[in-house]
Amino acid sequence: MSETKGKVIQCKAAVCWEARKPLTIETVEVAPPRGGEVRVRIAYTGICHSDAHILNGCISAKLPVILGHEAAGIVESVGDGVTNFEEGDHVMLMFLPECNQCRCCTSGKTGCCEVFMDKNYANGLLMDGTSRFTIKGKTLYHFFDTSTFSQYTVVPAISLVKINPAAPMEKVCILSCGIATGYGTAVNTAPVTPGSVCAVWGCGCIGLACIMGCKAAGAARIIGIDINPEKIENAKKFGITEGINPLDYEKPINEVLKEMTNGGLDFTFECVGTTKTMEQAFMSLHKGWGKLCVVGLAPDGDTIKVPPFELLYGRSITGALYGDFRRSKQVPDLVNMYMRGEIMLDEFITHTMPLDRINEAFDLMRDGKR
Known part of the structure; x- marks a missing residue:
């Protein structure tokens, strides 16, 4: 059992305090998962233009916020009622959840989920209307219920997909979005x-x-x-x-x-x-x-x-x-397709950097060097 299970974890995260300003690396507190949630140790995360839109002020978000939505990691602990994930599982985080119960999920016609379409992501809060992130007692907000620019994050279980543990997470993390x-x-x-x-x-x-x-x-x-x-x-x-x-x-x-x-x-x-x-x-x-x-x-x-x-x-x-990919059914197949050499991933990756160089990574993307 994880030594951190049920406890608040302190870790490093890149925080967006203000649009059009660089991210800052901070020590943040990550609360344990509540019912239906999972806490994940992020192994690798990509950066995306959707994150850049928040940084540039083109799209509004609740600030201060921990951005990021392309990532792979390892389950640290699970909240009450979570039966499909357990400590040690290798997972990918999904900005688009999949409840497998709504009309969209059960229609077979779309990859959309009504949880995503009905939820107000602009408020920066999880499903129960609260945040799991704080910094010195001050609330930090979530982004797309993922917030992968943090060493640890808490997400709804419906925003996770279990993947082949042999898959290189530094590669397959970019299958989470782009x-x-x-x-x-x-x-x-x-x-x-x-x-x-x-x-x-x-x-x-x-x-x-x-x-x-x-x-x-x-x-x-x-x-x-x-x-x-x-x-x-x-x-x-x-x-x-x-x-x-x-x-x-x-x-x-x-x-x-x-x-x-x-x-x-x-x-x-x-x-x-x-x-x-x-x-x-x-x-x-x-x-x-x-x-x-x-x-x-x-x-x-x-x-x-x-x-x-x-x-x-x-x-x-x-x-x-x-x-229009179905997350739980088809994303593990995408991972395995990469491992069989049927789709390219390595060719999309131009730089690998530590978290404290994240602003440099965004500069490279804006300059067309990514």
């Missing part, structure tokens, strides 16, 4: 059909995973679109057949793409997170059947402007959370 989101949107949400023509806006982490999914689904052409030539070059190893830099053209990129593809694309994927690129991706679709999958996260309050008549032509728009 990789599964992009890959799943191509193979599950779209889904891309063999011989189709696709384009992906943004050749960062999620875009590369989306490209990998398009290739796995048998797309005949995959066009990568980015204003960073280095990212386009890097995308070649993930499966693009062509790369386009919009800055190289005077005419709108949707017109360029229509000329290149005999009237438009079968599938487009927006992985940047701006309404401008979403609108470009929609207008690049072929009439009659073209489908836009919105993957990028836009700032609070932004809206897409789409001429309604274009929808009557048969073009469509959809989105997906976590690539």
Whole structure:
């Protein structure tokens, strides 16, 4: 039995005190898990643009907060009523919970969960309306019920997935968000059909995973679109057949793409997170059947402007959370697919850093060096 079970743990965490300010490494207190909760020792965590949106002030959150939602770790202790996890289990933390009881979870039609859609994550509190984090008696808030920028965290059991204990946690942790989101949107949400023509806006982490999914689904052409030539070059190893830099053209990129593809694309994927690129991706679709999958996260309050008549032509728009993967059933399979060499993960990882260099890691991401 863990020596810390039932006790408050002191550990290091990266705390966001204020938007547009660096994170600070603090000693925080992590309370034991309550009913339906699990306390996890974080082994490795990734960083994501969703975290950066909070840091940049593009999306609001309750402050001070411990961010982070891509991670793998080991169960330290479980709260009352938790029967599917035990001390020592290797787990991945999920920003998107799975209750397996709501209409969405039982429908077989979506990877969404009504717990996620109904919960007010902006309040920074767990399911019972309280926090497990404090610093010198002051409350710290949670992010997506995960808060992985801490050596220990407490999460609802429905936000955890048990994984193969032989899996390298420093690799598979990134399946908690970006990789599964992009890959799943191509193979599950779209889904891309063999011989189709696709384009992906943004050749960062999620875009590369989306490209990998398009290739796995048998797309005949995959066009990568980015204003960073280095990212386009890097995308070649993930499966693009062509790369386009919009800055190289005077005419709108949707017109360029229509000329290149005999009237438009079968599938487009927006992985940047701006309404401008979403609108470009929609207008690049072929009439009659073209489908836009919105993957990028836009700032609070932004809206897409789409001429309604274009929808009557048969073009469509959809989105997906976590690539419509079912967490408890399919995420362990993704981990095993990596271990069998069927999907790429190592190629997504550019730097491995200790927690106290987390601000440097975000700088590298903002500079396009991740």
